Amino acid sequence: MAGLDSGPAIPVWLNEDDLGCIICRGLLDCPVTLPCGHSFCSSCLKSLWGSWAEKPRWACPTCREGAPQKPPLRKNTLLQDLADKYSRAVRELEEGGRGAGPELAPGPAPASRRRPAALPAAAQRSITEVGRELGELVEQLVDITRSLQNQRSLSQSEADNELTILGTAFSSGVDLSLASPKLVTSNTSEGKMRDVLHALEEIQEKLRENFTWKEAFEKQTQVELLETPSTSSRPLPDQNHPAPRKASRFAQWAIHPTFDLRSLSCSLEVSEDLRTVTVSHWPQSYPWSRERFKACQVLCSQALSSGQHYWEVDTQQCSHWAVGVASWEMNRDQILGRTRDSWCVEWMGTSRLCAWHMAKELVLSSDKPGVVGIWLDLEGKKLAFYAAANQEKLLYECEISASYPLHPAFWLYGLHPTNSLIIKQVKT
Structure with missing residues (x-):
């Protein structure tokens, strides 16, 4: 069997999400892995289990x-070794005075694994142009991988040769800071193809997320440069601006909730108007309260006990989030959607949108909604979530039977400071 060093070298770049504990929101410390495959800090898991009275207690x-x-x-x-290496790499970058962005904090790359010399020249071109080229290349690689999967008669050696070629093209053509370690974990050709395809799909999603806002920024800059002082000036007709959003069909039931500071996690901070919540760079020193969440969660002040209500949340500035409703009595050690008295939809940050209630997960789609509309009909005992960027498109609907008031509820996965959710003004 070929050794690990045979074939093209594929660098693996990690970000903090890959090595984070979902309980404490920090890097894994003395990590343990459960039979299901999920890993947590040993002390965090023991502490959480110790606080659970409900079953299954060892979940x-x-x-x-x-x-x-x-x-x-x-x-x-x-995992401990990887977390230690990551911490050392970040420390070296900070000591060397070279800042790393919040999404990528790679350590110094060996000479044999650095990016191709042509990349800096490409970086001088339009951001959107480079983004399109990367997207097209990844799309071609996805097609190649799917084609390999469909060739059932392909022999083991032929498949290995094809994957070697694919690995060479991949390592020479794409920014591997987006790559996944799963690229090198399988021993069979079929397993390798599955892993490669999964990693490429993750890269596609990250490219879409990274370049959507950059493209919008470029277009807006071009418009501002072309505009004249005249009040009658307009953008050129070929700017391809999205059509203005139509008024929401739920506008007559629209509310504009505000975050309740009593429930606000010490890992979060809110804007002065109480409608933007952001992950802090460091823990806040809020007064102690038994009503304060331990995880990065917050409820709104408005207690909804009757009637029909609709509000919208802008999720574009958050990589992993959940929005929904919960009772004020929700356990402050629990996560939204994992209790009897909370419901939510959650973007997992890995091309997966899910609905959660009573710790039961329902996968909805692989598309991230930029704006989520929440429709709460307490008379009809219904809760619905919509993708509401342009016009409402149903994501998920369920029945609720709550004899207690419900509050708009939010969770931000707290590994990346500046992740934020915004309660929007509903279009009327």
């Missing part, structure tokens, strides 16, 4: 897969 905080008795917790030395 995974992420997927809620349970066990009849407490599973043995053994340190995952590989």
Whole structure:
């Protein structure tokens, strides 16, 4: 069997999400891995389990897969080693005075694994032009991989040769800071193809997220440069601006909730108008309160106990979030959607939009909605979520039977400071 060093070298770049604990929102410390495959800090998991009175008591905080008795917790030395290396790399960058962006914090790359010399020249071109080229290249690689999957008669050696070629093209043509370690984990050709395809699909999603706002910024800059002082000036007709959004069909029931500071996690901060919540760079020193969430969550002040209500949330500045409703009595140690008295839709940050209630997950789609509309009909006992960027498109609908008031509820996955959610003004 070929050694690990045979074939093209594929650099693996990590960001903090890859090595984060969902409980404490920091880098993994003495990580343990449960039978379901999810990993957490050992002390965080033990503390969380100790606070749970409901069953399954030994459940995974992420997927809620349970066990009849407490599973043995053994340190995952590989994850610990990766977390230590990541911390050292970030420290070296900070000490060397070279800042890294919040989404990427790579360590110094070996000479054999640096990006091609042609990339800096490409970076001088239009951001959107480079983005399109990268997107087209990844799309071609996805097609190649799917074609390989469909060739059932392809022999093991032929498939390995094809994947070697694919790996060479991949490592020489795409910014591998977006790549996934899964590219090199399988031993069979079929497994390699699945892993490569999954990694490429993740890269496609990240490219879309990274370049959507940059493209919009470029277009807006071009318009501002072309505009004259005249009040009658207009953008040129070929600017391809999106059509203005139509008035919401829920406008007559629109409310504009505000965040309740009593429930605000110490990892979050809110704007002066109480309609933007942001992950802080460091923990805030809010007064202690039994009503304050431990995780990056917050409720709104408005208690909705009757009638029909609609509000919208801008999610474009957040990489992993959940929005929905919950009772004020929701356990402050729990996560939105994992309790009997909370409902939500959650963007997992990995091309997966899900609905959650009572720790049960329902996968909805692989598209991230830029604006989420929440429709709460307490008379009809219905809760619905809509993608509302242009006009409302139903994402998920369910029945609710709550004898208590419900509050708009929010969760921000807290590994990246400046992640934010905004309560929007509904278009009327």
